[in-house]
Amino acid sequence: MRILFLGDIVGNPGRRAAKLFLPELKKEFLPDFVIGNAENAAGGYGLTEKITEELLDLGFDLLTSGNHIWKREFLPYLSKSEKVLRPANYPEEAPGRGHALIEKNGLKLGVINLEGRVFMRPLLCPFRTAERLSKELQKETSCILVDFHAEATSEKIALGWWLDGRVSALLGTHTHVQTADERILPEGTAYISDVGMCGLADGVIGMRREQALEMYLTQVPRKLEVPKSGRVKLEAVFLEIEPQTGRALRIERIRREEC
Amino acid sequence: MRILFLGDIVGNPGRRAAKLFLPELKKEFLPDFVIGNAENAAGGYGLTEKITEELLDLGFDLLTSGNHIWKREFLPYLSKSEKVLRPANYPEEAPGRGHALIEKNGLKLGVINLEGRVFMRPLLCPFRTAERLSKELQKETSCILVDFHAEATSEKIALGWWLDGRVSALLGTHTHVQTADERILPEGTAYISDVGMCGLADGVIGMRREQALEMYLTQVPRKLEVPKSGRVKLEAVFLEIEPQTGRALRIERIRREEC
Amino acid sequence: MRILFLGDIVGNPGRRAAKLFLPELKKEFLPDFVIGNAENAAGGYGLTEKITEELLDLGFDLLTSGNHIWKREFLPYLSKSEKVLRPANYPEEAPGRGHALIEKNGLKLGVINLEGRVFMRPLLCPFRTAERLSKELQKETSCILVDFHAEATSEKIALGWWLDGRVSALLGTHTHVQTADERILPEGTAYISDVGMCGLADGVIGMRREQALEMYLTQVPRKLEVPKSGRVKLEAVFLEIEPQTGRALRIERIRREEC
Amino acid sequence: MRILFLGDIVGNPGRRAAKLFLPELKKEFLPDFVIGNAENAAGGYGLTEKITEELLDLGFDLLTSGNHIWKREFLPYLSKSEKVLRPANYPEEAPGRGHALIEKNGLKLGVINLEGRVFMRPLLCPFRTAERLSKELQKETSCILVDFHAEATSEKIALGWWLDGRVSALLGTHTHVQTADERILPEGTAYISDVGMCGLADGVIGMRREQALEMYLTQVPRKLEVPKSGRVKLEAVFLEIEPQTGRALRIERIRREEC
Ligand SMILES: [Fe+2]
Ligand SMILES: [Fe+2]
Ligand SMILES: [Fe+2]
Ligand SMILES: [Fe+2]
């Protein structure tokens, strides 16, 4: 099973990067499934129904998300959508769902979305939630991918070891910086601390850099904007998984930049 | 010198409480100066020009604020206003000013607004800023009041000891809960960890309680609203200061509640 | 039913304050039960077996605790003790227990210890844990007391409203500053945001003030010490509860200071 | 000018990794200067005089550090040492120094150590401190290296843009995970969000993974230990700088793992 997973897609430039590079990446990697984290796809904060559909039209089979998904006006759509996940370790009463089973070409892939708790919200335990949901999905398929949307490297790595041998891949998101630690853990789980982001190549995690600097220098809080124009990049990983066993055979970092 | 200081004024109910109780409090305490923290006066978040003027019309001589003052549209007014302070320990480039000298009835009062750093923003050191500004104001008057807008009791109490004998009063704000630790420190500084709030009596720090509960139960972030109706309360302290020496003679907690 | 509850007992001065003032408080209030938060009773951090026994000898029927209870060497004792609670909303695998039923004079009191999550650890939901345990204890008694060891006023007040009518009292601890907001909520639950502390009267939340200042001024982390000598205070609340219904009839703040 | 910079050296395995791989790296890269972040070199937390000397004997010209450097017993040595930096943006009263000028082979390199403030301590502004110290060092040399010990990618990237053209390199440390975003910014500053770590290859940021998991699962705080044995890795970057202009010519990620 071949999977392409894109890191946090940030605003218009993030969608532009997907549009620009996905066709060639599909040719090169021939993915069975294309997944991306879309928590910042709408103007840098959250998602909308329109942008969800724009992304699905580009060929995404499923969108994951994270702490930024909770825009009020998106909640009705999130509640009913089968194509957008929110982290599974929010309390049950939160709208939306945190895991999915997707099927294509006779292949089944379970996907679990989780959010970290270090420097973030006090959600349900991501370790126990991952354990519970991976067991549930294993009834359907050996191939399971986890998007762990988290800040602290320590929590990400710990969840990697916790899940080694129980899922096919644990891919970190949220920091918007791709890490160089991709590897296949001893029991067959592909791991990377952060896949990175798709969006503005020369901003600050996808935002206007002069606004980020103003914020750091004055400490006056402000909404950072995503500029419409500017050179873009795409960061992703490619995974190859043995369908019968769910073992990862390959994890490869991808970066494409506009000239 | 007689001073009435009102804790965080939260939204419409907070202004209503001020309107309702200020007349009788003025009669009872005969304050030379009336000051209040207005960081939440506009709908629970920040301040506007219109509401500033509404409060000044009620008889406030000066308004202090805190972490919530930074609404984009208020910044031009904040930059030029002499009646609204923002915490003094933001970097110099931040709009607005953090201390003031107010005069009335031949009396001069220096006021310093500061923000804490524990669980809050990494501002300039409130201890050193207080030291520098109190020295500056002491050239004009012995009477100095500090509004320390902070979360952690430890930081508030430490600043109290640091300033004991250098200012007339250190009044905490921000938690919206009045503390019972008012006292005059050995060198003559009146101290209270938190003055409390003016606003909804039966909410959650001034906000709708069902929304606060929803947020705690689901962890889905949301803007909490301040209801227009509902029983209100006012929390404040009354200070009496010896004008020549700046020593506090009296600090008294005040609470008034609507029936 | 008459209950005396002491706020965080901090180090040697905290135990000294209990020793000094408990006899007269017992005479005055004739409590059926005496409870105290002992998370800082041993040198300001945690508890030991010896100090637990010293406190029980003073007449405490039960000790609650909080974030500071987890000293490695105390865990074996905590695991088996029936007299020391740790917050109930730690994962099940954590040593110790979070609720208890105590009996005396033919009276039964359920006690639940909880820890907040705002600015603290990502524990289990204190709202749901309180709901579950209060239902469990209600099978035995209508009289239930909750010690909510938490930082943020908003979380404490929200839990107060959540539990109103379900428990007899929700008493906040952890900030070491007594709040002035004691009240009986409409459905009969006694509430106070923080009971305060027992310990050094002129320190910084019970610790040496020169060390606290050094830490704030240099930002160099250090263990704050509790001095052996120095004037002490005791902060507590007295509760009166109707045994049949569990409704609170009275909540009264107590402070005693050494001259 | 050729520089080898090693990411956080964690405990015994970190020193072992340096001992194991430095000889071959020196042969391959022929560095003029070897620098490393040693904040975790002593048992995972802080540094000692003995271990400082052990590292200097291995060929380090200078050691940088971060939030973990403040072990009480190390402060006297830190105060006088010219070979160990602590972040420069601590208040002046903190022991130790935050920048240095090192010379060898007729080459001069300025080094600045800074600590981030997002999710960390409220230190002095790293942006302004970097500006001030880089100007000071520029009087002596065009070649300046900054170790920015910080958690948040946003703050690291923003400081990179802020310093582009003013220093030769901004190297992030602290997360213990090497990032894949090394580049030379448009004005000639080499940048990487995190250099990574030297130490245990199969732990959790250098610590025992079963202890990290226990901590995440129980939320009971504990000191994580660094095991003496286990496969080690070294993560570092190699920099080439044009001595006259201080412009970076090359930044290259390095990882070496024990078999
Ligand atoms: Fe994101
Ligand atoms: Fe995120
Ligand atoms: Fe406020
Ligand atoms: Fe505030």
Ligand SMILES: [Fe+2]
């Ligand atoms: Fe405590």
Ligand SMILES: [Fe+2]
């Ligand atoms: Fe505590």
Ligand SMILES: [Fe+2]
């Ligand atoms: Fe480190």
Ligand SMILES: [Fe+2]
């Ligand atoms: Fe660090």
